[in-house]
Amino acid sequence: MQRVLDLAVSTVLLAGLYATMAYGLGLIYGVLRLVNLAHAGVIMAGAYLGWLLHLELGLDPYLSIPLVVAASFALGVVVYLALVRHLPRGTAGGPSSLLLLFGVWLVLRNAAYLLFTGNDQVIRTGYSIRSLALLGGFVSLNRLAVFAVAVVVPVGLHLLLQRTFVGRAIRAVAQNADSCTLVGVDVQRVYAFTFGLGTALAGLAGLLSATLFSFNPSFGASELLKSFVVVVLGGLGSILGTGLAALVLAAVEVFAILVLPSYLTGAVGFVMLVAVLVLRPGGLFGQRVLA
Amino acid sequence: MRPGIAVVVPSWASPRAAAGFLVALAALAGAPALTDVYTHNLLTLTYLSVSGALAWNWMGGFAGQVSFGHAAFFGLGGFVAARLLLAGTVPAWAAWLAGGLAAAVVALSAHPVLRLRGPYFSIATIGVGEAARVLFTYWEGFTGGASGLSLPVAPELKLQLYWWALALLGVAVAGSYTIRRSTLGLKLLAIKSDVEAAADVGVSSAFQQDVTLVLSAGMIGLTGGLYASYFSYIEPNDMLGFDRSISFVLMAVIGGLGTILGPLLGAVVFVLVRQYLLASYPQLYLGLYGALLIAIILFEPLGLTGLLLRLARRFGYRDRPDLAPGASAVKPAPAAAERR
Numbered sequence: 337m338q339r340v341l342d343l344a345v346s347t348v349l350l351a352g353l354y355a356t357m358a359y360g361l362g363l364i365y366g367v368l369r370l371v372n373l374a375h376a377g378v379i380m381a382g383a384y385l386g387w388l389l390h391l392e393l394g395l396d397p398y399l400s401i402p403l404v405v406a407a408s409f410a411l412g413v414v415v416y417l418a419l420v421r422h423l424p425r426g427t428a429g430g431p432s433s434l435l436l437l438f439g440v441w442l443v444l445r446n447a448a449y450l451l452f453t454g455n456d457q458v459i460r461t462g463y464s465i466r467s468l469a470l471l472g473g474f475v476s477l478n479r480l481a482v483f484a485v486a487v488v489v490p491v492g493l494h495l496l497l498q499r500t501f502v503g504r505a506i507r508a509v510a511q512n513a514d515s516c517t518l519v520g521v522d523v524q525r526v527y528a529f530t531f532g533l534g535t536a537l538a539g540l541a542g543l544l545s546a547t548l549f550s551f552n553p554s555f556g557a558s559e560l561l562k563s564f565v566v567v568v569l570g571g572l573g574s575i576l577g578t579g580l581a582a583l584v585l586a587a588v589e590v591f592a593i594l595v596l597p598s599y600l601t602g603a604v605g606f607v608m609l610v611a612v613l614v615l616r617p618g619g620l621f622g623q624r625v626l627a
Numbered sequence: 628m629r630p631g632i633a634v635v636v637p638s639w640a641s642p643r644a645a646a647g648f649l650v651a652l653a654a655l656a657g658a659p660a661l662t663d664v665y666t667h668n669l670l671t672l673t674y675l676s677v678s679g680a681l682a683w684n685w686m687g688g689f690a691g692q693v694s695f696g697h698a699a700f701f702g703l704g705g706f707v708a709a710r711l712l713l714a715g716t717v718p719a720w721a722a723w724l725a726g727g728l729a730a731a732v733v734a735l736s737a738h739p740v741l742r743l744r745g746p747y748f749s750i751a752t753i754g755v756g757e758a759a760r761v762l763f764t765y766w767e768g769f770t771g772g773a774s775g776l777s778l779p780v781a782p783e784l785k786l787q788l789y790w791w792a793l794a795l796l797g798v799a800v801a802g803s804y805t806i807r808r809s810t811l812g813l814k815l816l817a818i819k820s821d822v823e824a825a826a827d828v829g830v831s832s833a834f835q836q837d838v839t840l841v842l843s844a845g846m847i848g849l850t851g852g853l854y855a856s857y858f859s860y861i862e863p864n865d866m867l868g869f870d871r872s873i874s875f876v877l878m879a880v881i882g883g884l885g886t887i888l889g890p891l892l893g894a895v896v897f898v899l900v901r902q903y904l905l906a907s908y909p910q911l912y913l914g915l916y917g918a919l920l921i922a923i924i925l926f927e928p929l930g931l932t933g934l935l936l937r938l939a940r941r942f943g944y945r946d947r948p949d950l951a952p953g954a955s956a957v958k959p960a961p962a963a964a965e966r967r
Contacts, residue, residue: 370746371746371750419921422925423924431745431749432924432928434693434749435693435876435920436920436921438876438917438920439916439917439920439924441917442873442916442917442920443914443918443921445913446910446911446913446914447914449910449913449914450910450914454910557753557757557869558757560753561754599765600761602761603761603762605754606753606754606755606758606761607758609753610754610755613740613747613750613751613754614739614740614742614743
């Protein structure tokens, strides 16, 4: 029983991280209708940036959040303005947008490899190994901190989308970009901002992951897949749905160790990805758009 | 042939082109007389890459389904062939063939994934590919786990492999032309342009893609088998790695997605660049190809083939607009329409 309780606690904590990873991917898909394969690269870049700030300036990873978010945002805007903007729109742009962003991922990955070599790194702080007694078990302080951030992010995102002018513009463009052009919304600017926002969230997720897991330039691939599972499962546009989907994914992964040999748990996420896509094809992304 | 169909058969798939191709094959078959062992082996590797890239292109280029998971078939074919070679009961060619067959049969199980289109399909293939890699890494009884399998070193076979690989290349090129010219090729073009419109005229996208994937996976599995013999050592993380899947994508896209010349050129460039220019900087190559990918998508979606076409046009070559290789849309032929 205690074991199940422990697993439940780790499920919830892990779900927070998964949801944070997924918001950016879902936002960009919802508004720009493209799957950002560079998401993986930005997650990796966020991890390295946080690591670098901690190593060189001694900056606590949680204090470096604004810097990492700002840098990832800038990266996203640059990628959008320099590359993505020139893609053909619509269904014809499908494979080419995928391949283009995949190219961006490869470049990011290689840049990290050249700068930081392929060695595994981790952000280690004074409280990395501290833990708190909770529900009869011990929970890492750092995991709780990550979860706290993961709770703040969707609230902030919700307020941004619902209560601000730019949020309203994003929702409007997601619904109908052509009409927005007619009433004088600078759609390209909204796209650039949304892309930046999506990558900023990816960078943040990378930073948070870096405090928990070791990473190297290839880091982010399985995070991308997990984000995709969450986005597909949760349906588009609902921040609550994304959170619930993250919970489902985390629960399946965590509780899989009760029934599966440990070496196979790594494949659970991938199998779930295919199962979700196949069993609920279409219709999943096609739900309400950022309502 | 019905009127209207003939129009889609590209002029460059003429008997003259076929004759030229056979002459080229014969010349390459005789080439080892002039080359040293190093070049000999490099050419073998190039032929294998060309075959893999062409087979990937049947799915990725002809059907428009960009797969990031083809390494699963490559690895499956490789390991089945390796196991049979280790058992030593069948000749090498039979082992490779069995590898290809195994991959083709397993490809049938991908049927549910084929309902997905575009990015959904691509992402699902990443999942399938990675799941296969994890499975193969831990299936030690079959694959030897992370330490892999060593095949008996057979220098004789490695030299002979040149002609086997060349034959495989011949089959891959001929297969590409055949698919392109067959009704299957037309149906794939229709599916690639608009799945729903294709379904409206009675083209079952799931079935046609099943057929294509079985062919593509079988070919890739066969390539994997020959590759296993070529290196005489294989391990799951190399055979089924994400980088392996990516290499098929890159070769085809750099050369020209959906064309036949493209994957051929792309694979040659890919292998040679990797071998010569980047031998001393192996860590650079993925980034270089990433940059190349970006440039190609933005400036020349048909890759090297597109560049060659531009060059040819400058020297007076005129292609009919509806005949551009890999054109994603088949335009109705006005002449045929009038005749009706």
